[in-house]
Amino acid sequence: MDDLNYRMMEAKRAQARALQARLEADRGGNEPVAGAPTGHGELQAWSRGDQHTATLLDHVVRPGDELDLYVGGAIGWLRGRFVWDGDRPALTFAVHHPERVQPTGEARVLVPERATCRWARPPGG
Numbered sequence: 001m002d003d004l005n006y007r008m009m010e011a012k013r014a015q016a017r018a019l020q021a022r023l024e025a026d027r028g029g030n031e032p033v034a035g036a037p038t039g040h041g042e043l044q045a046w047s048r049g050d051q052h053t054a055t056l057l058d059h060v061v062r063p064g065d066e067l068d069l070y071v072g073g074a075i076g077w078l079r080g081r082f083v084w085d086g087d088r089p090a091l092t093f094a095v096h097h098p099e100r101v102q103p104t105g106e107a108r109v110l111v112p113e114r115a116t117c118r119w120a121r122p123p124g125g
Contacts, residue, residue, distance in 0.1 A: 040070065040118040043111055045089045052084045059123040067091060069109065070116040078109065079120050085110060 043061070045054040054061040061067065061082050068077040069091055080091025089111045094103035111117070 040116055042114050043067075043089065043117045045111070045113075047087060052089075054082070054089055056117055056119060059119070061089075061123070065123060066120040068118045068120050069111060070118075077118070080109065083108070 039057060041057050043054060043056050045052070045061075047053075056067065063081075063083050065082045066079065067082050068079050070076070071078050078091065078093070080093040083090050083092055085108055090108045091111060092106055092108050095105045095107050097104045
């Protein structure tokens, strides 16, 4: 039984190492700006009445802060500005047409619970 538990723990460690390697490989072109807290973690968000609070890597996230949301291997990190969309945290980003310089609109992505995020810029920056 101990051998089975040991193999299960080793498999979990290998899975965690593989996830970490994939997250690092998917950094793509959205590199965090110098001075931003390093690493990634779960965005912690909660509400009490009409008061909303979010933290990432022990820093308070404020509306307008720029964050990267890990979407998956095919896309990697999606950069946007943090907002509260009703009762849920969200990221907004400009939508562009390939032949125009100016944005054509804005899109919002709701941030799911336990989403993996990282700071794109220093908090409040």
